[in-house]
Amino acid sequence: MNNKIKIKSADDKDIPVYIYEPSIERIGAIVLIQEIFGVNDHIKNVAERFSKEGFVTWVPDIFYRIEDGISLGYSATDIEKGKNLKDKSGWDLPTMDILSCIANLKVSYNVATIGFCYGGSLSWKAACSAYGLDASVCFYGSQISNFLDKNPRCPTMVHLAEEDPTINKEDQNKIIEFSQNKEPNIKVHTYENSDHGFFCDVRDSYNEKARDLSYERTIEFLKKSL
Numbered sequence: 001m002n003n004k005i006k007i008k009s010a011d012d013k014d015i016p017v018y019i020y021e022p023s024i025e026r027i028g029a030i031v032l033i034q035e036i037f038g039v040n041d042h043i044k045n046v047a048e049r050f051s052k053e054g055f056v057t058w059v060p061d062i063f064y065r066i067e068d069g070i071s072l073g074y075s076a077t078d079i080e081k082g083k084n085l086k087d088k089s090g091w092d093l094p095t096m097d098i099l100s101c102i103a104n105l106k107v108s109y110n111v112a113t114i115g116f117c118y119g120g121s122l123s124w125k126a127a128c129s130a131y132g133l134d135a136s137v138c139f140y141g142s143q144i145s146n147f148l149d150k151n152p153r154c155p156t157m158v159h160l161a162e163e164d165p166t167i168n169k170e171d172q173n174k175i176i177e178f179s180q181n182k183e184p185n186i187k188v189h190t191y192e193n194s195d196h197g198f199f200c201d202v203r204d205s206y207n208e209k210a211r212d213l214s215y216e217r218t219i220e221f222l223k224k225s226l
Contacts, residue, residue, distance in 0.1 A: 007104055015097050016061040016068065018044065020051035027054040028134070028226030029109035031101045031126075033119030034062055035197075036082030038070030042200050043116075053219055055226075056109060058101050062094045062122070074203050086118050091125060091143075098126045102133055110134040110226040114218070115141065116199060120158075127152035135225035137218050140164055140196050145171035148178045155184045157221050159214045161194035161207075189217060 003021075006014040018039060030050055034043050039061050047057045063070045063085050070085060072078040098113060105111045112135035115123030120141025127136035128150040136156040138144060144158065145167070158179070160172050167175075172190065179186035191198060191210035198207040199214060 007100060009097050009100050011093075011096070013065065013097075015100060016064050017101060018047065018059040018061070020047045020057040020059070022051045022054045022056060024052070024054050026056060026109070027223060029056040029058065029105040029111045030222070031098055031105065031111065031113045032057050032059045033098060033113060033115030033122050033126075034059065035117035035119055036086045037072040037074065037078060038063055038082070038085075040071040040073070042202055046116075046199075049215075050114070053222075055112075055222065056105070058105060060097055060101050062097065062119070063089060065089065065093060074200075082118075091122070094122055095125045095129060098122060099130050102126070102130050106132045112136060112222055112226060115139065117142065117197065120144065121147065124152065124156070124158075127154055127156050130154075135222060137221065139199055139214070140167060142166040142171075142196070145174045148174065151182060152184060152186060155221070155225050156186045157218065158186065158188045159199075159217075160188065160190045161196055161198050161205075161210065162190050162192055163194060164196040166196050187221075189214065 051057045113123040113126045114137040116139040120138040121143035123138045124144045133154045138158045194207045194210040195205035197203045197205040198210045
């Protein structure tokens, strides 16, 4: 089940957050970070899936400062709107809101961030900024290569699609090279014959094999880290 609440941001704004509670023993908590498409049905389904594994899962509405309740599909028009919302939101305020979610959850749980696309890059930025974050997972974050000036403060896992045009081979190699011999550990996985958005089963780029393997690796990583 999920409930929608509001928590305070560091600048005293009310962050809308969707909460998914496990019906089994709790392992830890996840801050799940949306793509440019808002908190749509796909992200809600992913949150539900993680909650069924035993993770309290919070999904902040990253775009609320611009427009509340964004839920887009994957048409060209939706992609254009999502990109515009991302550009207006930027990086600093969404990262601050994610840190607020982490701080609230940290009172009771060990906490990880997981993000997809725009959220994948935000998950990376949160890992480089947050004190007390226990793990971070980043799915095809196309801006990660621009944020290699700081090291994540927690164990971090990155999932990249080899055929992703938004993260070209040069940028993928930058991330892979940066990850070498880091402490805390950074583990980068690449997926053959996979494109951006391979985890989403309602997109043309969906790749079931890559989705299942990346999910299995993520759950194993979370159980070890939390």
